[in-house]
Amino acid sequence: MTSNATDQQQRPPRPKKGEAVEVAFDALAFGGAALGRREGFVIFTKYAAPGDRAKVRIHHAKKNYGEGELVELLQPSPDRIAPVCPLFTHCGGCSWQHLPIEVQRAWKERIVRDSLRAIPGGEAITLHPLVASPDTWRYRNKMEFTFARWPNGRLVAGFHRPDNWREILDVEKCWLAPEPVERILRAAVDEGVRQNLTAWNPKTHEGTLRQLVVRHSVAEDGFLALILTGDRAFDFGSFADALMRAEPRLKGIAWGLNAGQSDVARASDVLETRGADTLEEKLDDFTFRVSLASFFQTNTRGAAKLYRIVRDSLELTGKERLLDAYCGTGTIGIFCASGAREVYGIELVQDAIHDARENAARNGLRNTMFMAGDMRLALPAMMNAIEGRIDRLVVDPPRGGMERKALDQLLALRAPRIAYVSCNPTTMARDLVPAIESGYAVECVTPVDMFPQTYHVECVAKLTLRQ
């Protein structure tokens, strides 16, 4: 018998697309889906839970695994709880509301552990217990809603359906957003109805109301709103009055034009503003100016916890030169600046660097320097400008992890300590391999639950250069 034939005999039977099969689930995976098996064949299914036995309709079946949709719960997991949000399973924002927070945390820890185990030597890496978010609900400091006119003529605002991007869900309440956001959102829809406004039509590229962005500052307990419209057929004054009447903590509102093809909620022109255009936010002793456009960690109180872990893992003594790579608005570098001799930051987005400089000045820091540019080009330029070595390195790349060449450049700095901050345990594990091969030891990894009710998990890996 050929080895191919042996393989086929040993491989579990693959279900067909469209077939409904019974699956026993025993794990959760990064990405949110539960992992189950039918006669040994692995099937991923969203909104199932470890311990469930369920009927699943198969959507795709590849060689080694399939994906399907939960159609009937035959025997629910004892861990299951009733999700609080009626839009759970429709909106796609929360993947694990059907599980208690302790169970969510345990699975996040396990997902990180499994990602580390997948790399050579990963078994031996110390994994600290997951650090909980101070808030398990209403922790998001920025929300974006999209307007639509449903076929029945109703004006709604909410989120894109993940399974049908063009369809907008009517959202009255999001349990991840602070409660006043609901009043601001309701007032925006009511005022849209009162002014008889059209909603942006993504097919015809016409219409008025397009998106509403709301930002919250925990320190001020204040809000900013941005209303984006596709045209100018809009009475901004009445709209601003209505929103500010509905929520007195709304400190400012701006009207921006957004008639572009992309669904990104960004103004091509700001047409009018009312009240404040920035808020002040605090992380421990540091204050940050945040505007509607600026990047800030989504879970403010969680960010303070995360940054403390980063700072502790750097073991600063006041003598070090610290490089904050992928620094965004410079928040990590600023948070660590009083413990370091000098702080340097590199970030692709010029506006974020502008905010980083403002934030450093606002905190009275004189030992920071921020540079805008793509890491691969900006790093050599920065190193030329500053001469000498980097003693501490913070790396906080986007979800996709690091481009290999940029990673090699950063490792070549031979910083004695690195804090690698990651929002994706899979790409973090991948990026740790070249770090280990180039002489670093991963002392520990600390997972931080920045996004309760979702599968997302942040991690801080502490790396030390071996002598």
Ligand SMILES: C[S@@+](CC[C@H](N)C(=O)[O-])C[C@H]1O[C@@H](n2cnc3c(N)ncnc32)[C@H](O)[C@@H]1O
């Ligand atoms: C996860 S965020 C880091 C945010 C920041 N450390 C904080 O805590 O707020 C990743 C950042 O990397 C930046 N970025 C993405 N690609 C980059 C590149 N090629 N070079 C430099 N920065 C980049 C993004 O603009 C983004 O601000």
